[in-house]
Amino acid sequence: xxxxxxxxxxxxxxxxxxxxxxxxxxxxxxxxxxxxxxxxxxxxxxxxxxxxxxxxxxxxxxxxxxxxxxxxxxxxxxxxxxxxxxxxxxxxxxxxxxxxxxxxxxxxxxxxxxxxxxxxxxxxxxxxxxxxxxxxxxxxxxxxxxxxxxxxxxxxxxxxxxxxxxxxxxxxxxxxxxxxxxxxxxxxxxxxxxxxxxxxxxxxxxxxxxxxxxxxxxxxxxxxxxxxxxxxxxxxxxxxxxxxxxxxxxxxxxxxxx
Amino acid sequence: xxxxxxxxxxxxxxxxxxxxxxxxxxxxxxxxxxxxxxxxxxxxxxxxxxxxxxxxxxxxxxxxxxxxxxxxxxxxxxxxxxxxxxxxxxxxxxxxxxxxxxxxxxxxxxxxxxxxxxxxxxxxxxxxxxxxxxxxxxxxxxxxxxxxxxxxxxxxxxxxxxxxxxxxxxxxxxxxxxxxxxxxxxxxxxxxxxxxxxxxxxxxxxxxxxxxxxxxxxxxxxxxxxxxxxxxxxxxxxxxxxxxxxxxxxxxxxxxxx
Numbered sequence: 001x002x003x004x005x006x007x008x009x010x011x012x013x014x015x016x017x018x019x020x021x022x023x024x025x026x027x028x029x030x031x032x033x034x035x036x037x038x039x040x041x042x043x044x045x046x047x048x049x050x051x052x053x054x055x056x057x058x059x060x061x062x063x064x065x066x067x068x069x070x071x072x073x074x075x076x077x078x079x080x081x082x083x084x085x086x087x088x089x090x091x092x093x094x095x096x097x098x099x100x101x102x103x104x105x106x107x108x109x110x111x112x113x114x115x116x117x118x119x120x121x122x123x124x125x126x127x128x129x130x131x132x133x134x135x136x137x138x139x140x141x142x143x144x145x146x147x148x149x150x151x152x153x154x155x156x157x158x159x160x161x162x163x164x165x166x167x168x169x170x171x172x173x174x175x176x177x178x179x180x181x182x183x184x185x186x187x188x189x190x191x192x193x194x195x196x197x198x199x200x201x202x203x204x205x206x207x208x209x210x211x212x213x214x215x216x217x218x219x220x221x222x223x224x225x226x227x228x229x230x231x232x233x234x235x236x237x238x239x240x241x242x243x244x245x246x247x248x249x250x251x252x253x254x255x256x257x258x
Numbered sequence: 259x260x261x262x263x264x265x266x267x268x269x270x271x272x273x274x275x276x277x278x279x280x281x282x283x284x285x286x287x288x289x290x291x292x293x294x295x296x297x298x299x300x301x302x303x304x305x306x307x308x309x310x311x312x313x314x315x316x317x318x319x320x321x322x323x324x325x326x327x328x329x330x331x332x333x334x335x336x337x338x339x340x341x342x343x344x345x346x347x348x349x350x351x352x353x354x355x356x357x358x359x360x361x362x363x364x365x366x367x368x369x370x371x372x373x374x375x376x377x378x379x380x381x382x383x384x385x386x387x388x389x390x391x392x393x394x395x396x397x398x399x400x401x402x403x404x405x406x407x408x409x410x411x412x413x414x415x416x417x418x419x420x421x422x423x424x425x426x427x428x429x430x431x432x433x434x435x436x437x438x439x440x441x442x443x444x445x446x447x448x449x450x451x452x453x454x455x456x457x458x459x460x461x462x463x464x465x466x467x468x469x470x471x472x473x474x475x476x477x478x479x480x481x482x483x484x485x486x487x488x489x490x491x492x493x494x495x496x497x498x499x500x501x502x503x504x505x506x507x508x509x510x511x512x513x514x515x516x
Contacts (some may be wrong), residue, residue: 018288041298041299041302042297043300044306048302048306048314048317049327056306059303059306069307069405173516176515176516177516179437179515183515184515235379257435257441257442257515258431258434258435
């Protein structure tokens with residue numbers, strides 16, 4: 001199970017149904033949003049206007065479940081371990097295969113994920129607390145508005161990793177290399193400055209320990225576009241289940257600009 | 259005439275009708291493509307799938323001539339010195355104001371331009387031959403296919419600047435800072451390797467002198483999306499006239515990722 005394709009095959013056959021963190025190291029994993037074509041233009045525009053939170057990795061042709069640009073031969077209906085089905089903004093099903101839900105008017109959006117820049121952070125000796133503590137990353141809604149686009153609008157959602165100021169400076173350098181997967185932090189320090197009332201109560205994910213001398217460092221988060229989609233209550237949406245990502249054939253380093 | 263707004267005002271009143279190179283130094287200039295909404299999704303997708311040649315700076319709301327994200331209060335119908343009107347792929351008019359051509363279903367796309375990275379090249383002492391020789395930049399169609407999207411497809415068009423290998427290395431570093439305005443070169447050296455038959459006969463713009471010891475260095479060019487649009491012969495398109503760009507309120511350095 002070393003290459004992305006090996007992992008996707010074991011997901012397709014139902015052998016692997018758990019989260020994908022740590023699988024196929026070095027291959028880029030992506031968030032998934034599937035919408036009917038009638039919402040696709042507004043959603044594309046929303047992503048383009050909010051590139052730090054909604055970095056588009058690939059957009060499929062209408063009706064095609066194959067992400068030809070990042071994983072030829074893959075099938076987005078079967079190659080993710082767990083999906084969520086929403087109707088009118090309500091979660092109606094959680095499944096391991098969406099073949100029965102597929103429609104000819106669906107467009108799939110693969111959106112970059114912070115896994116891509118966490119590997120180089122770890123390689124630089126920067127601790128990632130939620131991994132150390134075996135939790136999910138801490139995520140918060142902020143008072144920073146996204147640029148709206150058609151029916152889609154909402155606040156920026158950020159992920160947070162605590163570290164020392166020196167590590168925050170190095171992390172800024174490292175993540176700046178990856179502008180197409182969230183890029184540099186959007187904020188360092190005082191949570192209240194971006195509308196976060198209690199750093200110990202994340203809106204999504206788990207709280208993590210912030211040690212003495214550490215500051216919270218915030219990055220744009222791929223939950224932002226999902227939250228904007230849900231807020232608009234479209235009649236039909238499919239997403240991956242949290243942590244159950246699509247694994248592309250593209251190496252993480254492909255997204256580094258330097 | 260120092261700020262972008264000053265220049266746009268003098269263009270709007272008809273005082274300035276010439277090319278915009280060198281105006282409002284440090285402010286980002288952009289290519290313009292205006293299409294009816296029915297083509298907008300395919301064109302957005304084409305840009306997203308070909309980011310090195312089609313870097314989107316802004317996409318307006320349907321029917322709105324105001325680029326709110328990059329130049330609040332500007333009017334894309336009057337604030338560019340010269341426009342070209344195309345019907346069914348044929349140039350039918352060249353005007354200094356498109357108010358009479360405006361329709362409620364039009365979407366405007368502002369696309370990044372190499373002016374943004376030429377200033378830092380010059381600041382680093384890298385010669386830009388076409389400027390030295392008072393010509394237009396050399397541009398070539400290549401055998402590199404763009405990723406197609408709906409009705410839009412075509413070859414990558416590149417711009418070329420000759421320089422020494424040491425300068426090419428430095429230029430690669432400098433332009434890598436600007437991934438959202440073409441970014442790093444797409445090719446260095448042998449023109450035939452990307453399907454260019456005669457480096458002295460550019461497909462667009464002018465030939466420039468390549469001195470002994472210099473190599474041609476090629477960047478993705480904003481003519482690519484315009485060429486793809488023209489090839490599909492949409493019933494109605496408006497573009498800027500070559501060299502007559504839209505000047506935004508955004509500083510060039512805003513687009514540097516480091």
